Amino acid sequence: MTEGFRPRRTVLYMPSSNERALEKAKTLAVDALILDLEDAVAPDAKPQARLNAAAAVKSGEYGAKELTIRINGADTEWHADDLKAAAEAGPDAIVVPKVNSAQQVLDLVASFEAAGVPEHTKLWAMIESPQAILDAREILGASDRLTVAVLGTNDLVKELFVDHVPARTNLVTSLQLAVLAARATGTVILDGVYNDVKNEEGFLAEVEQGRQFGFDGKTIIHPGQIAPANEGFAPSEAAIENAKGLIEAFESSDGGVVTYNGKMVENLHVESAKRTLSIAAAIEALQA
Known part of the structure; x- marks a missing residue:
């Protein structure tokens, strides 16, 4: 285990437009937060969400939690303003959706530098398409600033034209290729979310599957998923x-x-x- 290792057993997506949720997140036993400006935030709520995320990062009220901001993609009208706000806030990392090539990583790193993103703020790349899975090793090895890969299984399911099925039998190849790429490049890799928040048995099974496949932790969408994932990705x-x-x-x-x-x-x-x-x-x- 390398020096400076950080546990990332549980990484909770948090819509930055929801101020009450951001306040509650201060007390949750997660290892990291993804303060979301993308999918979880409606277009008309994005400007306020941007301000909320930046304020949360700068507040110093989240203890030892790793704080990241997920910005909108470079092909959207919100990307530039998101990047500017994140640069000023200086989170632990900026999460970028739909990273599909090594060149895109290099372009993002250049845009980070141009925007004045602090050196301590790393890039987390979302791997969520067939192209990204097939090119994962090149993507994850493109820059030392890219330290964490986040699997976007919902988008992957959509782009593969398949359904969500028990045991993710139709995603096994993709999951394993992503982990192989992460291990080959020394990158941390986080498993995708589990959508059925009321299905505790199904969630536990997916946590165990992710651990067995070699993921470092799991992205989650509900506080009820925290304790099982924390336990599942910790040594017994x-x-x-x-x-x-x-x-x-x-x-x-x-x-x-x-x-x-x-x-x-x-x-x-x-x-x-x-x-x-x-x-x-x-x-x-x-x-x-």
């Missing part, structure tokens, strides 16, 4: 104890073959165990 107590025991067994060996709980232990297993402990420590520090 059993996993933490197993990691500690494995490392201890390996480090106390005399250089011969090492086994722990009946399984052979190699350096790669130790590295995975140390990663588990690093994640657990980062989550504990965030909660503190």
Whole structure:
């Protein structure tokens, strides 16, 4: 686990036009917020939403939460004003929808610099089209400023001409290609949203699927999804104890073959165990 790791188990979309929701978000146990100026905000509400998002970022009232602003795409009439407001607010990141090419990443980075976006403000790119999935490695590797990929599964479903189905069987290839690209480029990757907010069983299953596929966390749309996703993307107590025991067994060996709980232990297993402990420590520090 690299130094400076931030947990991003739960990343909540928050419509910036809703001032009451923005106030409530201060108390929610999420790792990060996406203050939305795009899909969740009606056209006539976008100017006020822009002001609200900037004020939230500058307020200093959200504790250790990572604060990002999702702006409207470069092909929209709101993009320039969104980017200007985000540059002045200086969030942890600016989330850009529908990033479909490496050249688009380079253009966005150039526009960030031209707009005076602070260096600490990173780019989060939304991967939400067949083209973006197929070119994900080039997109995610185009700039060091791009640090997080956000999967837009609703748009992906629409563009693939398919339906939302249990276990996302029609998206498995896309999900796995996106994770492969993220791992190949050292990029954090967040799973898409789960739409049926009343279906707790379905949400839990999708959290577990995302964790097993290798996602770092999940974007969510309702406060009721926070606790299950926080738990699902954190190492369990059993996993933490197993990691500690494995490392201890390996480090106390005399250089011969090492086994722990009946399984052979190699350096790669130790590295995975140390990663588990690093994640657990980062989550504990965030909660503190």
